[in-house]
Amino acid sequence: MVSIATTIDYGSASTNLSKRTASCGSCAARPISVCNSISDHDIGRLMAVATDVDVDANRTFIEEGEAAQFFFNITGGTARLFKLLADGRRQVTGFARRGHFLGLAVDDAYTFSAEAIEPVRLCRFPRAKVYALIDDFPTLRRRLLETASNELVVAQEQMLLLGRKTARERLASFLVSQAVPPEVCGGASDRIHLPMSRTDIADYLGLTIETVRRVITKLNHDRLIAPPTTTDVVILDRDTLVLLADGAL
Amino acid sequence: MVSIATTIDYGSASTNLSKRTASCGSCAARPISVCNSISDHDIGRLMAVATDVDVDANRTFIEEGEAAQFFFNITGGTARLFKLLADGRRQVTGFARRGHFLGLAVDDAYTFSAEAIEPVRLCRFPRAKVYALIDDFPTLRRRLLETASNELVVAQEQMLLLGRKTARERLASFLVSQAVPPEVCGGASDRIHLPMSRTDIADYLGLTIETVRRVITKLNHDRLIAPPTTTDVVILDRDTLVLLADGAL
DNA sequence: CGTTATCTTGACGTACATCAAATGTCGTGG
Protein backbone atom coordinates (compact mmCIF):
# COMPACT_ATOMS: atom_id res chain seq x y z
CA MET A 1 0.00 0.00 0.00
CA VAL A 2 2.94 2.29 0.58
CA SER A 3 5.65 2.17 -2.04
CA ILE A 4 9.07 1.29 -0.72
CA ALA A 5 11.62 4.00 -1.27
CA THR A 6 14.16 3.10 -3.92
CA THR A 7 17.84 3.06 -3.14
CA ILE A 8 19.54 6.39 -3.52
CA ASP A 9 22.20 6.61 -6.19
CA TYR A 10 23.90 9.95 -6.41
CA GLY A 11 26.90 8.96 -8.43
CA SER A 12 26.53 6.61 -11.35
CA ALA A 13 26.07 7.84 -14.88
CA SER A 14 22.98 5.70 -15.28
CA THR A 15 21.16 7.56 -12.55
CA ASN A 16 18.49 10.10 -13.16
CA LEU A 17 20.36 12.60 -11.04
CA SER A 18 22.35 14.68 -13.46
CA LYS A 19 24.90 17.05 -11.98
CA ARG A 20 26.46 20.33 -13.01
CA THR A 21 27.94 23.34 -11.36
CA ALA A 22 25.37 25.67 -9.88
CA SER A 23 25.20 29.24 -11.06
CA CYS A 24 23.53 31.52 -8.57
CA GLY A 25 23.29 34.53 -10.83
CA SER A 26 20.41 33.12 -12.82
CA CYS A 27 18.90 30.97 -10.05
CA ALA A 28 15.14 31.30 -9.68
CA ALA A 29 15.36 30.41 -6.00
CA ARG A 30 18.04 32.94 -5.09
CA PRO A 31 15.68 35.86 -4.39
CA ILE A 32 13.52 33.87 -1.98
CA SER A 33 15.92 31.42 -0.41
CA VAL A 34 18.46 31.47 2.42
CA CYS A 35 21.24 32.27 -0.01
CA ASN A 36 19.91 35.79 -0.48
CA SER A 37 21.46 36.48 2.91
CA ILE A 38 24.86 36.45 1.19
CA SER A 39 25.86 39.36 -1.01
CA ASP A 40 26.49 38.98 -4.72
CA HIS A 41 30.09 39.77 -3.93
CA ASP A 42 30.47 36.78 -1.61
CA ILE A 43 28.09 34.31 -3.23
CA GLY A 44 30.90 32.83 -5.27
CA ARG A 45 32.31 31.08 -2.20
CA LEU A 46 29.01 29.32 -1.62
CA MET A 47 28.54 28.59 -5.31
CA ALA A 48 31.96 26.92 -5.33
CA VAL A 49 30.74 24.13 -3.06
CA ALA A 50 27.28 23.77 -4.64
CA THR A 51 26.16 21.23 -7.20
CA ASP A 52 23.02 21.41 -9.28
CA VAL A 53 21.06 18.15 -9.26
CA ASP A 54 18.00 17.01 -11.19
CA VAL A 55 15.63 14.52 -9.59
CA ASP A 56 12.96 12.62 -11.52
CA ALA A 57 9.42 12.50 -10.26
CA ASN A 58 8.83 9.98 -7.44
CA ARG A 59 12.54 9.60 -6.84
CA THR A 60 13.80 9.60 -3.22
CA PHE A 61 16.65 12.03 -2.63
CA ILE A 62 16.72 12.06 1.17
CA GLU A 63 16.17 8.86 3.10
CA GLU A 64 15.47 8.82 6.81
CA GLY A 65 18.30 7.24 8.75
CA GLU A 66 20.92 7.74 6.05
CA ALA A 67 24.04 9.76 6.84
CA ALA A 68 23.24 13.43 6.40
CA GLN A 69 25.93 14.41 3.92
CA PHE A 70 24.20 17.31 2.24
CA PHE A 71 22.09 20.37 2.63
CA PHE A 72 19.66 20.99 -0.19
CA ASN A 73 18.00 24.01 -1.63
CA ILE A 74 15.06 23.37 -3.93
CA THR A 75 15.39 25.51 -7.04
CA GLY A 76 12.48 24.00 -8.93
CA GLY A 77 9.64 21.50 -8.59
CA THR A 78 7.93 20.15 -5.48
CA ALA A 79 8.93 17.48 -2.97
CA ARG A 80 7.14 15.65 -0.20
CA LEU A 81 8.85 15.25 3.18
CA PHE A 82 7.71 12.32 5.27
CA LYS A 83 8.33 9.80 8.01
CA LEU A 84 7.34 6.14 8.06
CA LEU A 85 6.31 3.70 10.75
CA ALA A 86 7.57 0.12 10.76
CA ASP A 87 4.46 -1.22 9.00
CA GLY A 88 4.44 1.40 6.27
CA ARG A 89 2.06 3.99 7.70
CA ARG A 90 3.26 7.33 6.40
CA GLN A 91 3.06 10.88 7.70
CA VAL A 92 3.88 13.61 5.23
CA THR A 93 5.38 16.37 7.38
CA GLY A 94 5.39 18.96 4.65
CA PHE A 95 5.72 19.87 1.00
CA ALA A 96 8.83 21.69 -0.14
CA ARG A 97 9.05 23.87 -3.21
CA ARG A 98 11.30 26.45 -4.79
CA GLY A 99 13.30 28.26 -2.15
CA HIS A 100 12.84 25.62 0.53
CA PHE A 101 15.98 24.73 2.45
CA LEU A 102 16.35 21.09 3.54
CA GLY A 103 18.58 19.06 5.77
CA LEU A 104 18.74 21.15 8.93
CA ALA A 105 18.78 18.08 11.22
CA VAL A 106 21.55 18.37 13.77
CA ASP A 107 22.15 14.68 14.08
CA ASP A 108 24.40 12.92 11.65
CA ALA A 109 21.44 11.14 10.09
CA TYR A 110 18.42 12.54 8.29
CA THR A 111 15.28 12.29 10.40
CA PHE A 112 12.89 12.31 7.45
CA SER A 113 12.74 11.25 3.82
CA ALA A 114 12.18 13.41 0.78
CA GLU A 115 10.84 12.46 -2.65
CA ALA A 116 10.21 14.45 -5.78
CA ILE A 117 6.49 14.81 -6.52
CA GLU A 118 7.22 16.37 -9.88
CA PRO A 119 10.67 16.73 -11.45
CA VAL A 120 12.80 18.60 -8.92
CA ARG A 121 15.95 20.64 -9.29
CA LEU A 122 18.18 20.84 -6.26
CA CYS A 123 21.11 22.97 -5.26
CA ARG A 124 23.20 20.59 -3.16
CA PHE A 125 25.81 21.57 -0.55
CA PRO A 126 28.13 19.21 1.35
CA ARG A 127 27.36 19.88 5.00
CA ALA A 128 31.00 19.85 6.03
CA LYS A 129 31.90 22.53 3.51
CA VAL A 130 28.99 24.70 4.55
CA TYR A 131 30.03 24.41 8.18
CA ALA A 132 33.53 25.47 7.22
CA LEU A 133 32.09 28.50 5.45
CA ILE A 134 29.32 29.52 7.76
CA ASP A 135 31.37 31.32 10.39
CA ASP A 136 32.33 33.85 7.74
CA PHE A 137 28.68 34.61 7.02
CA PRO A 138 26.81 35.56 10.19
CA THR A 139 23.90 36.78 8.08
CA LEU A 140 23.52 33.27 6.69
CA ARG A 141 23.32 31.77 10.14
CA ARG A 142 20.76 34.38 11.14
CA ARG A 143 18.77 33.49 8.05
CA LEU A 144 18.95 29.79 8.85
CA LEU A 145 17.73 30.47 12.38
CA GLU A 146 14.84 32.47 10.95
CA THR A 147 14.02 29.62 8.59
CA ALA A 148 14.12 27.01 11.34
CA SER A 149 11.96 29.18 13.60
CA ASN A 150 9.42 29.67 10.85
CA GLU A 151 9.27 25.96 10.18
CA LEU A 152 8.76 25.35 13.86
CA VAL A 153 5.75 27.66 13.86
CA VAL A 154 4.34 25.82 10.85
CA ALA A 155 4.99 22.47 12.51
CA GLN A 156 3.11 23.50 15.65
CA GLU A 157 0.21 24.67 13.53
CA GLN A 158 0.19 21.26 11.87
CA MET A 159 0.18 19.54 15.28
CA LEU A 160 -2.98 21.48 16.10
CA LEU A 161 -4.47 20.32 12.81
CA LEU A 162 -3.52 16.66 13.28
CA GLY A 163 -4.45 16.50 16.94
CA ARG A 164 -7.64 18.50 17.13
CA LYS A 165 -9.21 19.43 13.79
CA THR A 166 -12.00 17.57 11.98
CA ALA A 167 -11.50 16.25 8.45
CA ARG A 168 -13.45 19.21 7.06
CA GLU A 169 -11.33 21.68 9.01
CA ARG A 170 -8.14 19.94 7.89
CA LEU A 171 -9.06 20.25 4.23
CA ALA A 172 -10.03 23.90 4.69
CA SER A 173 -6.69 24.58 6.41
CA PHE A 174 -4.82 22.78 3.67
CA LEU A 175 -6.53 24.60 0.82
CA VAL A 176 -6.05 28.00 2.44
CA SER A 177 -2.40 27.26 3.15
CA GLN A 178 -1.77 26.17 -0.43
CA ALA A 179 -3.48 29.22 -1.89
CA VAL A 180 -0.46 31.51 -1.87
CA PRO A 181 2.20 29.48 -3.66
CA PRO A 182 3.88 32.05 -5.89
CA GLU A 183 5.78 34.23 -3.43
CA VAL A 184 6.37 36.67 -6.24
CA CYS A 185 2.66 37.13 -6.89
CA GLY A 186 1.27 39.99 -4.90
CA GLY A 187 -2.26 39.05 -3.94
CA ALA A 188 -3.29 35.56 -2.94
CA SER A 189 -4.52 33.52 -5.86
CA ASP A 190 -7.77 31.60 -5.54
CA ARG A 191 -6.73 29.08 -8.17
CA ILE A 192 -4.64 26.46 -6.44
CA HIS A 193 -2.36 24.05 -8.21
CA LEU A 194 -1.86 20.81 -6.32
CA PRO A 195 1.02 18.80 -7.78
CA MET A 196 0.74 16.12 -5.08
CA SER A 197 -1.53 13.06 -5.25
CA ARG A 198 -4.60 12.47 -3.10
CA THR A 199 -2.54 9.95 -1.18
CA ASP A 200 0.05 12.64 -0.38
CA ILE A 201 -2.67 15.00 0.79
CA ALA A 202 -4.25 12.29 2.93
CA ASP A 203 -0.92 11.38 4.50
CA TYR A 204 -0.24 15.06 5.14
CA LEU A 205 -3.59 15.61 6.85
CA GLY A 206 -3.65 12.34 8.79
CA LEU A 207 -6.64 11.04 6.81
CA THR A 208 -7.40 8.45 4.10
CA ILE A 209 -7.82 9.24 0.43
CA GLU A 210 -11.48 8.31 0.65
CA THR A 211 -12.14 10.82 3.41
CA VAL A 212 -10.22 13.50 1.51
CA ARG A 213 -12.38 12.87 -1.53
CA ARG A 214 -15.66 12.88 0.40
CA VAL A 215 -14.79 16.16 2.14
CA ILE A 216 -13.77 17.77 -1.14
CA THR A 217 -17.10 16.70 -2.64
CA LYS A 218 -18.87 18.21 0.35
CA LEU A 219 -16.94 21.48 0.14
CA ASN A 220 -17.96 21.65 -3.49
CA HIS A 221 -21.62 21.02 -2.70
CA ASP A 222 -21.41 23.78 -0.09
CA ARG A 223 -20.10 26.17 -2.77
CA LEU A 224 -16.83 26.80 -0.92
CA ILE A 225 -14.77 25.45 -3.82
CA ALA A 226 -15.46 24.88 -7.51
CA PRO A 227 -15.55 21.31 -8.88
CA PRO A 228 -11.88 20.32 -8.67
CA THR A 229 -9.74 18.57 -11.24
CA THR A 230 -7.03 16.13 -10.17
CA THR A 231 -4.45 18.88 -9.88
CA ASP A 232 -6.35 22.14 -9.47
CA VAL A 233 -8.85 23.62 -7.05
CA VAL A 234 -10.56 26.99 -7.23
CA ILE A 235 -11.55 28.63 -3.97
CA LEU A 236 -14.99 30.26 -4.12
CA ASP A 237 -15.39 31.43 -0.53
CA ARG A 238 -12.05 32.00 1.10
CA ASP A 239 -13.43 33.79 4.17
CA THR A 240 -15.60 30.85 5.13
CA LEU A 241 -12.73 28.43 4.53
CA VAL A 242 -10.52 30.45 6.85
CA LEU A 243 -13.18 30.41 9.57
CA LEU A 244 -13.56 26.67 9.06
CA ALA A 245 -9.80 26.19 9.30
CA ASP A 246 -9.74 28.04 12.62
CA GLY A 247 -12.52 25.91 14.07
CA ALA A 248 -14.94 28.84 14.19
CA LEU A 249 -17.77 27.11 12.34
CA MET B 1 -14.32 22.59 29.45
CA VAL B 2 -11.08 24.38 28.68
CA SER B 3 -10.05 26.99 31.18
CA ILE B 4 -9.66 30.47 29.77
CA ALA B 5 -6.17 31.84 30.14
CA THR B 6 -5.95 34.57 32.73
CA THR B 7 -4.65 37.99 31.84
CA ILE B 8 -0.90 38.30 32.04
CA ASP B 9 0.39 40.77 34.57
CA TYR B 10 4.12 41.11 34.61
CA GLY B 11 4.40 44.34 36.50
CA SER B 12 2.18 44.99 39.47
CA ALA B 13 3.27 44.22 43.00
CA SER B 14 0.16 42.14 43.59
CA THR B 15 1.12 39.67 40.90
CA ASN B 16 2.49 36.25 41.57
CA LEU B 17 5.42 36.96 39.31
CA SER B 18 8.21 38.09 41.57
CA LYS B 19 11.29 39.53 39.93
CA ARG B 20 14.94 39.77 40.79
CA THR B 21 18.23 39.96 39.02
CA ALA B 22 19.35 36.68 37.58
CA SER B 23 22.63 35.21 38.67
CA CYS B 24 24.03 32.76 36.17
CA GLY B 25 26.82 31.46 38.36
CA SER B 26 24.54 29.36 40.49
CA CYS B 27 21.86 28.71 37.86
CA ALA B 28 20.75 25.08 37.62
CA ALA B 29 19.84 25.51 33.96
CA ARG B 30 23.15 27.01 32.88
CA PRO B 31 24.95 23.72 32.20
CA ILE B 32 22.21 22.40 29.93
CA SER B 33 20.76 25.51 28.32
CA VAL B 34 21.64 27.76 25.40
CA CYS B 35 23.53 30.12 27.69
CA ASN B 36 26.30 27.56 28.11
CA SER B 37 27.39 28.65 24.66
CA ILE B 38 28.68 31.84 26.24
CA SER B 39 31.86 31.75 28.32
CA ASP B 40 31.88 32.58 32.00
CA HIS B 41 33.93 35.60 31.05
CA ASP B 42 31.21 37.01 28.80
CA ILE B 43 28.10 35.77 30.58
CA GLY B 44 27.85 38.99 32.55
CA ARG B 45 26.64 40.87 29.47
CA LEU B 46 23.74 38.46 29.08
CA MET B 47 23.05 38.40 32.81
CA ALA B 48 22.78 42.19 32.74
CA VAL B 49 19.63 42.04 30.60
CA ALA B 50 18.08 39.02 32.33
CA THR B 51 15.41 39.00 35.02
CA ASP B 52 14.50 36.09 37.22
CA VAL B 53 10.74 35.50 37.36
CA ASP B 54 8.62 33.14 39.45
CA VAL B 55 5.36 31.83 38.01
CA ASP B 56 2.68 30.12 40.10
CA ALA B 57 1.21 26.83 38.97
CA ASN B 58 -1.46 27.17 36.25
CA ARG B 59 -0.45 30.73 35.52
CA THR B 60 -0.12 31.78 31.86
CA PHE B 61 3.17 33.49 31.07
CA ILE B 62 3.07 33.44 27.28
CA GLU B 63 -0.18 34.08 25.44
CA GLU B 64 -0.63 33.33 21.76
CA GLY B 65 -1.12 36.50 19.76
CA GLU B 66 0.43 38.82 22.34
CA ALA B 67 3.42 40.94 21.37
CA ALA B 68 6.55 38.84 21.73
CA GLN B 69 8.57 41.02 24.08
CA PHE B 70 10.66 38.39 25.74
CA PHE B 71 12.70 35.28 25.36
CA PHE B 72 12.49 32.87 28.27
CA ASN B 73 14.73 30.24 29.69
CA ILE B 74 13.15 27.82 32.12
CA THR B 75 15.38 27.42 35.16
CA GLY B 76 12.96 25.34 37.23
CA GLY B 77 9.57 23.62 37.05
CA THR B 78 7.56 22.46 34.05
CA ALA B 79 5.36 24.32 31.57
CA ARG B 80 2.87 23.26 28.92
CA LEU B 81 3.02 24.90 25.49
CA PHE B 82 -0.21 24.88 23.51
CA LYS B 83 -2.41 26.33 20.82
CA LEU B 84 -6.18 26.79 20.92
CA LEU B 85 -8.94 26.67 18.33
CA ALA B 86 -11.77 29.20 18.38
CA ASP B 87 -14.11 26.87 20.29
CA GLY B 88 -11.57 25.95 22.95
CA ARG B 89 -10.13 22.73 21.56
CA ARG B 90 -6.55 22.61 22.71
CA GLN B 91 -3.39 21.06 21.33
CA VAL B 92 -0.44 20.85 23.69
CA THR B 93 2.58 21.14 21.40
CA GLY B 94 5.10 20.26 24.05
CA PHE B 95 6.22 20.31 27.65
CA ALA B 96 9.10 22.56 28.63
CA ARG B 97 11.33 22.03 31.64
CA ARG B 98 14.62 23.21 33.04
CA GLY B 99 16.93 24.31 30.29
CA HIS B 100 14.21 24.79 27.70
CA PHE B 101 14.47 28.00 25.67
CA LEU B 102 11.19 29.67 24.66
CA GLY B 103 10.04 32.44 22.39
CA LEU B 104 11.89 31.71 19.17
CA ALA B 105 8.98 32.86 16.99
CA VAL B 106 10.20 35.21 14.31
CA ASP B 107 6.99 37.16 14.07
CA ASP B 108 6.29 39.96 16.47
CA ALA B 109 3.62 37.91 18.19
CA TYR B 110 3.87 34.64 20.07
CA THR B 111 2.37 31.77 18.10
CA PHE B 112 1.62 29.63 21.14
CA SER B 113 0.73 29.99 24.80
CA ALA B 114 2.66 28.74 27.81
CA GLU B 115 1.41 27.95 31.30
CA ALA B 116 3.14 26.71 34.42
CA ILE B 117 2.12 23.14 35.28
CA GLU B 118 3.96 23.34 38.57
CA PRO B 119 5.66 26.45 39.99
CA VAL B 120 8.08 27.65 37.33
CA ARG B 121 11.15 29.82 37.53
CA LEU B 122 12.05 31.72 34.39
CA CYS B 123 15.06 33.63 33.22
CA ARG B 124 13.56 36.40 31.10
CA PHE B 125 15.32 38.37 28.35
CA PRO B 126 13.94 41.35 26.43
CA ARG B 127 14.12 40.29 22.79
CA ALA B 128 15.41 43.65 21.63
CA LYS B 129 18.33 43.54 24.03
CA VAL B 130 19.21 39.99 23.04
CA TYR B 131 19.17 40.97 19.39
CA ALA B 132 21.51 43.84 20.18
CA LEU B 133 23.85 41.42 21.91
CA ILE B 134 23.65 38.40 19.68
CA ASP B 135 25.96 39.56 16.92
CA ASP B 136 28.78 39.60 19.46
CA PHE B 137 28.17 35.95 20.31
CA PRO B 138 28.23 33.78 17.19
CA THR B 139 28.36 30.69 19.38
CA LEU B 140 25.01 31.66 20.88
CA ARG B 141 23.40 31.94 17.49
CA ARG B 142 24.84 28.58 16.53
CA ARG B 143 23.40 27.12 19.71
CA LEU B 144 20.00 28.67 19.00
CA LEU B 145 20.05 27.18 15.52
CA GLU B 146 20.88 23.79 16.99
CA THR B 147 18.03 24.17 19.46
CA ALA B 148 15.54 25.15 16.79
CA SER B 149 16.65 22.28 14.56
CA ASN B 150 16.27 19.81 17.39
CA GLU B 151 12.80 21.07 18.18
CA LEU B 152 11.90 20.74 14.54
CA VAL B 153 12.91 17.08 14.59
CA VAL B 154 10.81 16.52 17.71
CA ALA B 155 7.88 18.35 16.12
CA GLN B 156 8.01 16.13 13.04
CA GLU B 157 8.09 13.06 15.24
CA GLN B 158 4.98 14.37 16.99
CA MET B 159 3.25 14.91 13.63
CA LEU B 160 3.83 11.23 12.90
CA LEU B 161 2.33 10.38 16.27
CA LEU B 162 -0.71 12.62 15.86
CA GLY B 163 -1.37 11.73 12.25
CA ARG B 164 -0.74 8.01 12.14
CA LYS B 165 -0.33 6.30 15.51
CA THR B 166 -3.03 4.48 17.49
CA ALA B 167 -3.91 5.53 21.03
CA ARG B 168 -1.86 2.65 22.42
CA GLU B 169 1.15 3.62 20.30
CA ARG B 170 0.80 7.26 21.34
CA LEU B 171 0.89 6.41 25.02
CA ALA B 172 3.87 4.11 24.51
CA SER B 173 5.69 6.90 22.64
CA PHE B 174 4.84 9.40 25.35
CA LEU B 175 6.00 7.20 28.21
CA VAL B 176 9.26 6.32 26.48
CA SER B 177 9.91 9.96 25.63
CA GLN B 178 9.31 11.06 29.21
CA ALA B 179 11.53 8.37 30.64
CA VAL B 180 14.77 10.30 30.41
CA PRO B 181 13.97 13.60 32.06
CA PRO B 182 17.07 14.26 34.16
CA GLU B 183 19.72 15.12 31.57
CA VAL B 184 22.28 14.81 34.29
CA CYS B 185 21.33 11.22 35.07
CA GLY B 186 23.41 8.79 33.07
CA GLY B 187 21.17 5.86 32.31
CA ALA B 188 17.52 6.16 31.47
CA SER B 189 15.30 5.90 34.51
CA ASP B 190 12.28 3.62 34.43
CA ARG B 191 10.47 5.58 37.11
CA ILE B 192 8.74 8.46 35.33
CA HIS B 193 7.45 11.53 37.09
CA LEU B 194 4.54 13.17 35.27
CA PRO B 195 3.82 16.63 36.66
CA MET B 196 1.14 17.29 34.04
CA SER B 197 -2.55 16.34 34.39
CA ARG B 198 -4.32 13.66 32.36
CA THR B 199 -5.97 16.48 30.45
CA ASP B 200 -2.55 17.83 29.48
CA ILE B 201 -1.42 14.40 28.35
CA ALA B 202 -4.62 13.89 26.37
CA ASP B 203 -4.28 17.27 24.67
CA TYR B 204 -0.64 16.48 23.91
CA LEU B 205 -1.47 13.14 22.31
CA GLY B 206 -4.59 14.25 20.46
CA LEU B 207 -6.84 12.04 22.60
CA THR B 208 -9.39 12.40 25.42
CA ILE B 209 -8.66 11.83 29.09
CA GLU B 210 -10.91 8.77 29.06
CA THR B 211 -8.96 7.14 26.26
CA VAL B 212 -5.67 7.96 27.99
CA ARG B 213 -6.93 6.28 31.16
CA ARG B 214 -8.26 3.19 29.36
CA VAL B 215 -4.98 2.70 27.49
CA ILE B 216 -2.95 3.12 30.69
CA THR B 217 -5.13 0.50 32.35
CA LYS B 218 -4.53 -1.80 29.40
CA LEU B 219 -0.77 -1.24 29.43
CA ASN B 220 -0.85 -2.15 33.10
CA HIS B 221 -2.84 -5.32 32.47
CA ASP B 222 -0.33 -6.24 29.78
CA ARG B 223 2.52 -5.87 32.33
CA LEU B 224 4.23 -3.13 30.34
CA ILE B 225 3.90 -0.63 33.18
CA ALA B 226 3.26 -0.94 36.90
CA PRO B 227 -0.02 0.35 38.38
CA PRO B 228 0.43 4.12 38.03
CA THR B 229 -0.29 6.85 40.55
CA THR B 230 -1.55 10.25 39.44
CA THR B 231 1.94 11.60 38.97
CA ASP B 232 4.22 8.59 38.56
CA VAL B 233 4.56 5.65 36.21
CA VAL B 234 7.04 2.80 36.36
CA ILE B 235 8.05 1.16 33.11
CA LEU B 236 8.27 -2.61 33.35
CA ASP B 237 9.05 -3.54 29.75
CA ARG B 238 10.77 -0.71 27.97
CA ASP B 239 11.77 -2.74 24.91
CA THR B 240 8.19 -3.67 24.12
CA LEU B 241 7.06 -0.10 24.66
CA VAL B 242 9.68 1.13 22.20
CA LEU B 243 8.52 -1.40 19.61
CA LEU B 244 4.93 -0.33 20.21
CA ALA B 245 5.89 3.33 19.82
CA ASP B 246 7.49 2.58 16.46
CA GLY B 247 4.42 0.78 15.17
CA ALA B 248 6.23 -2.56 15.07
CA LEU B 249 3.64 -4.48 17.09
C1' DC C 1 -5.41 2.10 -27.60
C1' DG C 2 -4.63 -1.19 -24.26
C1' DT C 3 -2.52 -1.30 -19.59
C1' DT C 4 -2.09 0.27 -15.13
C1' DA C 5 -2.33 3.39 -11.47
C1' DT C 6 -5.24 6.72 -9.45
C1' DC C 7 -9.47 8.42 -8.31
C1' DT C 8 -14.40 7.99 -7.03
C1' DT C 9 -18.43 6.18 -4.72
C1' DG C 10 -20.99 3.18 -1.69
C1' DA C 11 -21.66 -0.27 2.20
C1' DC C 12 -20.02 -1.52 6.46
C1' DG C 13 -16.87 -1.75 10.61
C1' DT C 14 -14.39 0.20 14.47
C1' DA C 15 -11.38 3.01 17.32
C1' DC C 16 -12.04 6.58 19.73
C1' DA C 17 -15.23 10.42 21.41
C1' DT C 18 -19.08 11.69 24.03
C1' DC C 19 -22.06 11.45 27.81
C1' DA C 20 -23.03 10.29 32.49
C1' DA C 21 -22.14 8.99 37.12
C1' DA C 22 -19.25 7.23 40.90
C1' DT C 23 -15.01 7.61 43.18
C1' DG C 24 -10.84 9.67 44.57
C1' DT C 25 -7.73 13.64 45.67
C1' DC C 26 -6.34 17.86 47.58
C1' DG C 27 -6.57 22.32 49.60
C1' DT C 28 -9.06 25.00 53.08
C1' DG C 29 -10.93 26.15 57.26
C1' DG C 30 -13.19 24.78 61.52
Add this chain to the structure above:
DNA sequence: CCACGACATTTGATGTACGTCAAGATAACG
Protein backbone atom coordinates in the same frame (compact mmCIF):
# COMPACT_ATOMS: atom_id res chain seq x y z
C1' DC D 1 -6.96 16.33 63.01
C1' DC D 2 -10.95 16.08 60.46
C1' DA D 3 -14.94 17.88 57.61
C1' DC D 4 -16.02 19.86 53.54
C1' DG D 5 -16.20 21.49 48.80
C1' DA D 6 -14.13 21.74 44.30
C1' DC D 7 -12.01 19.50 40.98
C1' DA D 8 -9.55 15.56 38.73
C1' DT D 9 -9.74 10.77 37.87
C1' DT D 10 -11.93 6.51 36.84
C1' DT D 11 -15.30 3.41 34.79
C1' DG D 12 -19.22 2.07 31.98
C1' DA D 13 -22.82 2.76 28.22
C1' DT D 14 -23.60 4.67 23.92
C1' DG D 15 -22.65 7.44 19.66
C1' DT D 16 -20.16 8.77 15.51
C1' DA D 17 -16.53 10.44 12.48
C1' DC D 18 -13.59 8.38 10.01
C1' DG D 19 -11.33 3.99 8.40
C1' DT D 20 -11.65 -0.28 5.82
C1' DC D 21 -13.15 -3.00 2.15
C1' DA D 22 -14.76 -3.54 -2.43
C1' DA D 23 -16.13 -2.35 -7.04
C1' DG D 24 -16.41 0.70 -10.91
C1' DA D 25 -14.90 5.07 -13.40
C1' DT D 26 -11.40 8.04 -14.94
C1' DA D 27 -7.06 9.51 -16.06
C1' DA D 28 -2.08 8.72 -17.08
C1' DC D 29 1.23 6.58 -20.01
C1' DG D 30 3.73 4.19 -23.28
